[in-house]
Amino acid sequence: MSSSPENLTVKVEFSGGLxxxxxxKRTHxxxxxxxxxxxxxxxxxxxxLVIYLCDELMRDPRRDLFVLDGTVRPxxxxxxxxxxxxxxxEDAYEVKNGDSILFVSTLHGG
Amino acid sequence: MIAISHTLIRQSVSTAFSKPSMSLDQTVESLKRQIASHESLLEDLRRQLAEAQFNQPPPGAQESQEQTFQASDDPLAHDLSHGIAEDYMNEVFAALSRPQGDHSPPNRWPLSQDEYKRYGRQLIMPEIGLQGQLRLKNASVLIIGAGGLGCPAAAYLVGAGVGTLGLVDEDVVEHSNLHRQILHSTARVGMSKVDSALVSLQSLNPNVNLVPHHGRLTPETAISTVQPYDIVLDCTDTPASRYLISDTCVLLGKPLVSASALRIDGQLMVLNNPPRSAGDPTGGPCYRCIFPKPPPPESVVTCGDGGILGPVVGTMGVLQALEAIKVLTRASTSENEQPVTEPPTLLIFSAYANPMFRSIRLRARKPKCAACSAHATVTPEALNSGSLDYVQFCGMIDPVNLLSPDERISAENYAKLRSEVNPYTGMEPAKDSHVLVDVREKVQFELCSIDGSVNIPFADVSGFPIPQPTASAAIPDDSHWVHELKNIPDKPIFVVCRRGNDSQVVVRKLKQLGLDNDGQRWIGDIKGGLIAWREKIDSDFPEYY
Known part of the structure; x- marks a missing residue:
């Protein structure tokens, strides 16, 4: 996990259907x-980071399943x-090099 | 009653064959009628059996009436009755009588012989021991939802010997439940889930007092239903019920074990643990602390739509039982000290990930939580009066109504179009006179599809960018579905999905992509989707939902 000081390398994971x-793909x-x-x-x-993910990583056009009103949806x-x-x-957290960020959608099935 | 029914069956079956003059058609009809009538009789008998089994007093119920301490030849008993300090004697008596439930035979041991044998393998573990078993026996657990989570959770808690177990559910058993809802059975399809589960649980462990609660938990019934229990398991499947159950548990000071599952994923949290009063920051967080706002309804996927692997939801239900046992049996280290509780975590299970489990640290109570903070707006009065509308709070998906009537065709009319001879030309319809696009996911399309349909999954269509008017459309290659549809500009396109919702979205999108050639080609969907196709046209079409 080395990166130039201008860049951060982070692990982003998605779970619960996100x-x-x-x-x-679960891990990026x-x-x-x-x-x-x-x-x-x-x-x-x-x-x-969330905006970056929407712009650069998300292929699906249904942005509102991830972001609502400028932040991660309820x-x-x-x-x-x-x-x-x-x-x-919360979303003011300053991302550090090597951070692991996990986004989990709540499940409701039972 | 049962004997009478047998006679009836014998009589009627013999009648069907004893009239040689009857035509074959009549015999078939008569047999069909009789089968139908006996099937309904059988169903009635099953129900009666379930009821009878449920009402059967557990063994030992009668003996408990005469529960006294009998002096015997036992030297210790002799000492107790004749020469031991009274307060010590009282203490021993108290220890011996306390654990005895209403239906234990007279016993000089805290548990019955059956209980020692039945629970021996957990009794010898230091985590449980005699005190833990007695705590379980004195405990009452409410399980809300007798489905994929509730069935395994109930089985393990009843197996472990909780004193009382209540079950809430309003549904009946369906075939599509059986791959994961392990308390139900093929023979009990159509029976209420609560009754069906009680039949299994009763035979698993007759020592447990089982309490059925038929019907859905509502804001008006929540408090009175939950009140008598020590701990609650949320085994439901909607956001609205999850908020209602959490609020009720906070108001009544009950710990809540909440789990959920979908496809290959599961989640588990122990909430309101310890269950301190609202405003006490040392209490555990509630569901609203973790999720102050409900998810948008269109993001909520049910097991019926998304699918569920049986052992995945089973794992989560078993873990709920485990957490409940941990909470119920946890010992205080001394008289005055509170039992130690773990900090709140969310356990995430992903069946196809490695490792499969991970545990996430959760926040403490939210200082402005609507339910468990000092500023709580969720009150018993608000709940009882029904002024809290959980369904509205969580929202509902509006029925999809994107298309005008002339962009839609009924299953019947589409079937005619496929099969009927053209009244003007006398021609049979050519198979390729039109394109039928099935937009279900590939895996569903492979299960069954209408003959001649092509599969373009919904996600592929909705994820396809609409080209800007200025730029030329950048389509990956000639084999791409957009090309294929463009190459047959004259053929009308019919779109079908499971229910007739996604198909409307796809029709819109295909038109936005210009595939209707400025209105020259008809593009529309089949109303009601494959469910309507099955109901109205092809009853052989598999029903997998």
Whole structure:
């Protein structure tokens, strides 16, 4: 997991059916700018990562199954290094190189 | 009653064959009628049997009436009655009588002989032991939903010897339940799930007091239904019921074991654990803390639509039973100390991932939670009055109504179009006079399809970008479905799916892609999809849902 200081390499995982929106692949390793916009000095946050995922990784046009009103839609848990993102500052969390970000859609079947 | 029915059957069967003058048609008709009548009789008998088995008093129920401590030749018993300090004697008596349920035979041991034998393998484990078993025996568990989660959960809890188990469900057993809902059986298809489950559970362990709750849990009934129980298992399958159950558990201070499953994935959480009062931040989070807003209804997939692998939902149900046993048997280290609870986690199970399980740390109670914080708006009054509308809170999917009537054709009319001779030309319809596009997923298309249909899965169509008017359409290659449909510009396109919803979306999309040649080619869908096709035209078409 080495990357230039301008870029971050993170592991992104999808579970609970969200992988269907991302080429049916559960685990993705992605590299994205460490600052957003990349020319700025503003660190890339989870909010930026989510937009990046929509623009660069999602092939399915049904964006609203992942994002609603500019953030991850209700019913999706975001876990940063295996902890609920509420413990880490939610979408303002600044992504670190090597982070593991998991998006879990809640299931309702029983 | 049963004897009478047997006679009836013998009589009527012999009648069918004893009239040689009867024509063959009449015999067939008469036999059909009799089979139908006996089938209904049989169903009635099954119901009666289930009821009788359910009402049967568990063994030992009668002996318990005369439950006294008998002096015997036992030297210890002699000492107890004749020469031992009274307070010690009382203590021993209390220890001996406390664990005895209503229907245990007189016994000088805390459990009956049957119970020692039955639970021996778990009794010898330090995690359970005698005290754990007695805690289970004094505990009552409510399982809401007697389906894929509820069946295995109930089986293990009844097997482990909980004192009372309540079951809530409003559905009847269907064939499509049997691959995963292990308490039900082929013979009990059509019976209520609660009754069917009780028949199995009763025969598994007659020591458990089983309580049926027929019908759906509603805001008006939730509090009175849940009140008598110590712990609740949410084994339901809709967001609305999950919020209702969680709110009720918070209001009543009950821990909640919540699980769900779909396709190859499962999730498990123990909520409101420990179940402290609203506003106490040391209590465990509730469902609303984790999911303050319900998911958009169009993102909610049911097992009927998405599919479910039996052992996946079974695993989750078994884990619910395990968590319930852990909560019920956990010991306080001393009199004054609260039992130690694990920090809240979400367990994620993915059957085809490696590793299959992972555990995620969850947040604590949300300081502004609508149910469990000091600012809670969910109150018993609001719940009882029915002013909380959970179905509305979670929303409903509006029926898909994208197309105008002239863009749709009924299954009957489509069948005519396929088979009828043209009244003007006298020609049989050519098989390739039109294109029938089936937009179900490939795996469903391979199960069964209408002869001559081609499969273009919904996801492929909806995921296909609409070309900008300025740019030329960038279509990957000539074999692509868009090309294939373009190459036959004269043939009308009929779109079919399972129910007639996705097909409407696809018709819209095909027109947006310009495949209707500015209205020159007809593109429309079959109303009601393959379900209507099966009901109206081809009753042999497999019913896999």
């Amino acid at each position: 992988e269907l929106l991302f080429s049916n 390793t992605i590299t994205l700018p460490a600052h957003t916009p990349s020319t700025s000095t503003t660190p890339t946050t989870i909010r930026d 019913g999706i848990l975001v876990l940063i290094n295996d902890a609920d993102w509420e413990l880490e500052g």
